[in-house]
Amino acid sequence: MAEVILKDLSKSFGNDVGIADLSMTIPDGAFVVLLGPTGAGKTTTLRLISGLEKADAGEVWIGGRNVGSETPAQRDVAMVFQQYSLYPHLSVRDNLAFPLKSPILNTPADEIERKVAEVASVLQISHKLDNKATALSGGEMQRVSIGRALVRDPSIYLMDEPLSSLDAKLRTDLRVELKRIQANLGATLLYVTHDQIEAMTMATHVGVLNEGRLVQYGTPREIYENPNSLYVASRLGLPRINIVPADVFGGMPSGVTQIGMRPEHIQQGEGQEAEVQRVEHLGDQARLHLMLKGHAITTIADPHTTYTPGAHIKIAPKNPLCFDAEGVRIS
Numbered sequence: 001m002a003e004v005i006l007k008d009l010s011k012s013f014g015n016d017v018g019i020a021d022l023s024m025t026i027p028d029g030a031f032v033v034l035l036g037p038t039g040a041g042k043t044t045t046l047r048l049i050s051g052l053e054k055a056d057a058g059e060v061w062i063g064g065r066n067v068g069s070e071t072p073a074q075r076d077v078a079m080v081f082q083q084y085s086l087y088p089h090l091s092v093r094d095n096l097a098f099p100l101k102s103p104i105l106n107t108p109a110d111e112i113e114r115k116v117a118e119v120a121s122v123l124q125i126s127h128k129l130d131n132k133a134t135a136l137s138g139g140e141m142q143r144v145s146i147g148r149a150l151v152r153d154p155s156i157y158l159m160d161e162p163l164s165s166l167d168a169k170l171r172t173d174l175r176v177e178l179k180r181i182q183a184n185l186g187a188t189l190l191y192v193t194h195d196q197i198e199a200m201t202m203a204t205h206v207g208v209l210n211e212g213r214l215v216q217y218g219t220p221r222e223i224y225e226n227p228n229s230l231y232v233a234s235r236l237g238l239p240r241i242n243i244v245p246a247d248v249f250g251g252m253p254s255g256v257t258q259i260g261m262r263p264e265h266i267q268q269g270e271g272q273e274a275e276v277q278r279v280e281h282l283g284d285q286a287r288l289h290l291m292l293k294g295h296a297i298t299t300i301a302d303p304h305t306t307y308t309p310g311a312h313i314k315i316a317p318k319n320p321l322c323f324d325a326e327g328v329r330i331s
């Protein structure tokens, strides 16, 4: 596996900015998750690293090589797309074996068989190895396309929402497996997701993109606990962080115009009186949806809470994040 360095990378499509001056180091063995809303430039970043797209400016370094003039094959990256891309006329076994049969790798037959069996087992598709790729459900096809990447030992795995088409149970299983595989192999991974739990549990690093720019890069905990802007604070956390004008609670230092409160950072029993709008019982906890001076606020409560809609509850922020009028974090 390898370290990947992006230096001042830019790519536009006509008037649309794909990526702007993106610099980022993906350490060898890191699991880096890219977060950002649609159009932020996540897929473009993966395509620039893989060589499917050519940068307007800047450099991509993989394992100490500037790969600007290399083809995708020479770059030795394994990419998994959101939508499966299989060879329909081949069996699942042959689809999985295909990357290992390339003349560059020249893998011995017994090694191919071992790897295919191992990956099929991890992805829970061993019983489908002799099926035609087309005789599979959508979720199974996606597992085969993940498997086609995992049989290889590339410089970096590039994955674009690989689990988004799977059902919840399989998604949870594969999330754990992917993380285990990455940790065991020491694999380097760049991974795009909109899924909060995937980002928090799998990533060693999270990069937050906004309109093609990297606006913060750090561990998931740093991004969650110490976001540098309101934009970044809103990217991680479910339920989302509550943002209210500073004067709703008052007592904030000058210059603070908005405060951010994670649902778990709201003190109950003191402060301003809010009205309960809705209570969601989730089993291990309850979510309270409150209204305070026209602002919707979500917080969490004991799973056996007896609050019902219409009840009143006093709340106060506990260590809120403070932002200025532009959304820049000021404390």
Ligand SMILES: Nc1ncnc2c1ncn2[C@@H]1O[C@H](COP(=O)(O)OP(=O)(O)OP(=O)(O)O)[C@@H](O)[C@H]1O
Pocket (backbone or CB within 6 Å): 013, 016, 017, 018, 019, 036, 037, 038, 039, 040, 041, 042, 043, 044, 045
């Ligand atoms: N082939 C293309 N032709 C024209 N514009 C493109 C092309 N690829 C990307 N773009 C534009 O570049 C910007 C970034 O797109 P990109 O696909 O990288 O975003 P993304 O963060 O991956 O979004 P999503 O979450 O929807 O996949 C968008 O404005 C998009 O319209």
